[in-house]
Amino acid sequence: MEGQGGQPLVNGGNGHRNGQGRFTKGNPGGPGNPYIRQVARLRSLILESVDDDDLRAVLTTLIKRAKAGDVAAAKELLDRLVGKAPSPVLLDLQDLENRKLQLAEDRQSDARWGKN
Numbered sequence: 001m002e003g004q005g006g007q008p009l010v011n012g013g014n015g016h017r018n019g020q021g022r023f024t025k026g027n028p029g030g031p032g033n034p035y036i037r038q039v040a041r042l043r044s045l046i047l048e049s050v051d052d053d054d055l056r057a058v059l060t061t062l063i064k065r066a067k068a069g070d071v072a073a074a075k076e077l078l079d080r081l082v083g084k085a086p087s088p089v090l091l092d093l094q095d096l097e098n099r100k101l102q103l104a105e106d107r108q109s110d111a112r113w114g115k116n
Helices: 036-049 052-067 071-082 093-112
Strands: none
Touching: 052 071
């Protein structure tokens, strides 16, 4: 499907993007989160139902369980206090070796053809 001047249409023919595919002023945007009202209502209900003493009791239990060696409780407590640990980066050592070999071969090839 093509737009004016033979340019491909970005996201269909919605007419709310410029020539570079960026949204133009007045773009209506997407539908948003269809459950946001329900989530807000449930959060309000929880906040109304839990007072400071309830929260303190839950936290006290969580801390006691973490101190007693409950790893899940300790992880939850630390995640909430200092943030979740970032996901580890998995290194493929074989891939690294293959890349080193390819780089060495490329350098040899460049040297043979007089490229630096």
